[in-house]
Amino acid sequence: MIVKLYKDIVAWIKQDYQEWPLRCILEIAAWFMSLGCAIWMGATLPNPPFLILYPIFIIQCAIFGWAAWTRKSTGMVANYLLLVTIDLIALIRLISI
Secondary structure, three states, X not given: XXXXXXHHHHHHHHHHHHHOHHHHHHHHHHHHHHXXXXXXXXXXXXXXXXXXXXXXXXXXXXXXXXXXXXXXXXXXXXXXXXXXXXXXXXXXXXXXX
């Protein structure tokens, strides 16, 4: 069961890469950015370096939003547009403190 699931995931990633290599690479890079930010924020609590993290959050959300747009995923585009907006406002507020 798990082996089949793994094979299906690998096949899906290969197909995604063959259809649009740049999008696949950028989505994987954004995923690593997201994971890295989460780990970095958790490791630096209670005072995470938001001046560094917020721009990375914004970049990875923008990449995911663009990828969702190319996939014609309305819900994901709306989600990432909202996240970019929230993080951009938070970064602006943080800079202006």
